[in-house]
Amino acid sequence: MAVLNQKSVMDMIREFRRNWHTLCNSERTTVCGADSMLLALQLSMAENNKQHSGEFTVSLSDVLLTWKYLLHEKLNLPVENMEVIDHYEDIRRIYDDFLKNSNMLDLIDVYKKCGILTSNYENYANIAPSQLRDFLCGRQYAVDDETDFCVPTSPMSKHNQDNEKVRLLAKKIIYSYLNLLVNSKNDLALAHILNIPDRGLGREAFTALKHAAREKQMSIFLVWTCYIFKTF
Incomplete structure (x- = not known):
């Protein structure tokens, strides 16, 4: 399966913007990319730790572990054999509330909402959940583009x-x-x-x-x- 490239994601976001009135409550809704999603998750986990232990902090290893699980869960990918940290349900609730209160949607939410536009979904209907997961994890280069080749860079x-x-x-x-x-x-x-x-x-x-x-x-x-x- 080809790796999802950035153009496909941008096309999806443009389609979302054109149809915002049927997909969200406000034209001013902000779409979160991977960096913002990860930061929102980190803040949500720190807030959860604050509630349970009194410390507004979280380890990087726990963030990355939860990030992987969150992507699989939201994209309805298998999670049966994946490790998950304690209080994940609370973290997910805090994460969802954070985005809602900030008038934001993450890319997975946009992906799901665009699925409603069946008539206009042809341009990116071939985006599979596993491709979007890999894109959010940083694998966003196009493998089927003959002009896309690696060029050595100088230090x-x-x-x-x-x-x-x-x-x-x-x-x-x-x-x-x-x-x-x-x-x-x-x-x-x-x-x-x-x-x-x-x-x-x-x-x-x-x-x-x-x-x-x-x-x-x-x-x-x-x-x-x-x-x-x-x-x-």
Whole structure:
């Protein structure tokens, strides 16, 4: 089976955007890629640990284990022989609530919703659940494209690597601000903005902000904005 490429996924997202009025409640709904899904899962697991042990933290090994199980479960792939951590049901509930409260859908949700569009689904009807799973795990190159071949790259100097990191960080921050302009409930975008080096709130402050947002039933962005207005 050919590996799913990025173009097929983008076509699916475009179809979702064209039919948003029948598939979701808001035109401003944010679609989460793999990075955002993984971050949302990590935050959900940390929140679950906070509730059970008092520590807002989670190990990388547990996140990756749960990530694999989550993909299989949401895509209705076999999970019988897969290892799963304790309190998975609670983690899944927190994850789903996090996306809902942030007005977000992950790629698997979009994939399922687009399945409703049977008449317009022909362009990507051949996307199998296992292909989407592999795509979300990082296997997104096209194996059936004759022009897609590997080209050896020269090693990057440390200076160039640092410049590339800065460029990617700046790009992520700009996109996060744009995300908030479109969807003010997007707490992941705000987390990226507040986590700028030398300007980060820190775990305790961010957790306090998050709990204040929950108590007021508002997005973290709106609570943060209200606090700034009151300060000045």
